[in-house]
Amino acid sequence: MDEAKFRKLISGETTGLGAMLSRGLLYFCSFIYGSIIWIRNLSYDIKWLKTHETDCVVISIGNLTTGGTGKTPVVSYVANWFDREGYDVVIISRGYHQLEDDVNDEKLVLEKLCPGIPHILNKNRVEAVQQAIAEFDADVVVLDDAFQHRRLARDLDIVLLDMSAPFGFDFLLPRGMLREHPDGLNRADLVKCYSPVLTRQLRSKLKKFRNNNVFCVTPL
Numbered sequence: 001m002d003e004a005k006f007r008k009l010i011s012g013e014t015t016g017l018g019a020m021l022s023r024g025l026l027y028f029c030s031f032i033y034g035s036i037i038w039i040r041n042l043s044y045d046i047k048w049l050k051t052h053e054t055d056c057v058v059i060s061i062g063n064l065t066t067g068g069t070g071k072t073p074v075v076s077y078v079a080n081w082f083d084r085e086g087y088d089v090v091i092i093s094r095g096y097h098q099l100e101d102d103v104n105d106e107k108l109v110l111e112k113l114c115p116g117i118p119h120i121l122n123k124n125r126v127e128a129v130q131q132a133i134a135e136f137d138a139d140v141v142v143l144d145d146a147f148q149h150r151r152l153a154r155d156l157d158i159v160l161l162d163m164s165a166p167f168g169f170d171f172l173l174p175r176g177m178l179r180e181h182p183d184g185l186n187r188a189d190l191v192k193c194y195s196p197v198l199t200r201q202l203r204s205k206l207k208k209f210r211n212n213n214v215f216c217v218t219p220l
Contacts, residue, residue, distance in 0.1 A: 030175035044150045057140045058154040062147025065168040065177040069160040076113035090132035093144040095121030159188040185209045
């Protein structure tokens with residue numbers, strides 16, 4: 001099933017008995033997934049799982065849902081800003097669909113957007129930061145797509161919302177598109193929505209999940 005058909009299914013746009021049964025099965029799977037994520041987050045909250053501190057500033061750009069939310073241009077904006085200010089900056093990505101020569105589509109794009117800024121692909125973010133410090137004497141590292149990666153402590157958490165489905169059709173994966181429950185936004189320092197107007201309904205929902213109610217709605 002392609003992405004467009006899947007979105008129609010989980011959004012409820014696709015109707016019929018088959019669609020209802022499929023959503024029921026996906027809901028069961030999302031319950032299992034959600035339980036695992038809840039236990040994992042709780043383990044970090046109560047310090048049962050360790051969060052690693054670093055000797056440089058760590059900034060995370062992430063999202064609440066699966067799929068694209070404009071992370072790449074925000075990563076490039078943040079990295080280039082610190083580079084212009086004279087800091088040694090390194091971008092770190094997990095490296096999805098990484099090729100044998102240690103590149104992927106995202107790295108190729110960021111090389112054009114951030115010329116001269118090192119980019120490390122490594123699913124072990126803690127190890128990647130250590131490499132950034134050792135090889136590039138990094139002052140600042142920008143983590144691409146790392147909001148759910150809690151092993152590494154960060155100084156700033158920026159979360160981007162997809163305005164077409166900011167809360168992933170209100171269900172966790174795979175019934176919806178949420179990577180975790182929206183109350184995870186309470187860990188964020190800034191929530192960014194790509195929309196010139198934040199609707200009253202969305203503003204109300206954001207306030208429900210945010211303790212300090214800090215968010216930005218103007219595109220960079």
